[in-house]
Amino acid sequence: MEITSIVVGRAAMNMAISEDRQDEKEIQKRLNARDIRSVAVDFGGEYLVSVKKIIERAVVAAERQGLVSANHVGEGAVAGATHAALEQITPKAVGLNVGGKIGIARHGEHICVAVYFGVGVLNLNEVAVGLAHRSLASVEE
Numbered sequence: 001m002e003i004t005s006i007v008v009g010r011a012a013m014n015m016a017i018s019e020d021r022q023d024e025k026e027i028q029k030r031l032n033a034r035d036i037r038s039v040a041v042d043f044g045g046e047y048l049v050s051v052k053k054i055i056e057r058a059v060v061a062a063e064r065q066g067l068v069s070a071n072h073v074g075e076g077a078v079a080g081a082t083h084a085a086l087e088q089i090t091p092k093a094v095g096l097n098v099g100g101k102i103g104i105a106r107h108g109e110h111i112c113v114a115v116y117f118g119v120g121v122l123n124l125n126e127v128a129v130g131l132a133h134r135s136l137a138s139v140e141e
Contacts (some may be wrong), residue, residue, distance in 0.1 A: 005133045008036060012112035013131060015040040015103030023113040036107045039065040044099035047119070051086055058082040058088040058102050068136070075112045077134040079131060080103065084132035092128045093119045109135050 002006075015038045018024040021136040024040050031038045043054050059078045068074025082102065089098075100117035112133045118125040133137050 002038065003034065003110070005110045005112065005135075006022050007113070007131060008105050009107035009108040009112040009131055011038055011107075011122075012103045012114040013035045013129075015105060016101045016102065016116040016129075017115040018103070030105050031105065034107075036105055037065065038065050038103065038105040039067060040103045043117075045097065047090075047096055047098045050098070051083075054086060054102065055079050055082045058104060061102070062104050062111075063102035063136055065106060066138045067111065068114050073136060077111055077136045078113065080109060081132040081134040082115075085115045085130035087088070088132075089115060089117060089119070089128035091103075092126055093117070100126070108138050111136060122130035 014027050018027055018040055028038050039061045041057050059075050062068045062078045063070045087138055096119050097116040098119050103114040105112050115130045118129050119128045120126055
């Protein structure tokens with residue numbers, strides 16, 4: 001089966017909706033068997049003041065797990081996709097707190113970032129999901 005951007009997006013979303021570290025590791029193992037590299041990172045805080053920190057966490061996690069190179073090409077792809085995914089949840093999240101997970105997956109030239117957050121105040125939460133894709137060379141220069 002050809003691994004397309006749809007497949008990589010699904011992988012990123014699976015990482016984002018994983019319930020705990022054990023679940024993450026099991027999903028990662030299944031994805032690695034298909035040559036899809038992945039990582040997930042938790043996040044929580046006030047949405048608007050945290051957008052920069054969310055993007056930074058995504059970039060650092062992707063670099064540490066070897067999904068992208070530590071240069072402007074790899075970092076830019078992750079940062080751009082993360083920002084685009086966050087734009088999808090901004091209408092629900094402005095002025096509120098978020099908590100959840102960022103999932104990132106890569107295969108070849110496809111990299112996807114998924115965000116899965118609870119949004120709200122106290123226990124009055126809504127759920128928000130965002131997903132974005134970027135293309136980059138299989139080996140960044």
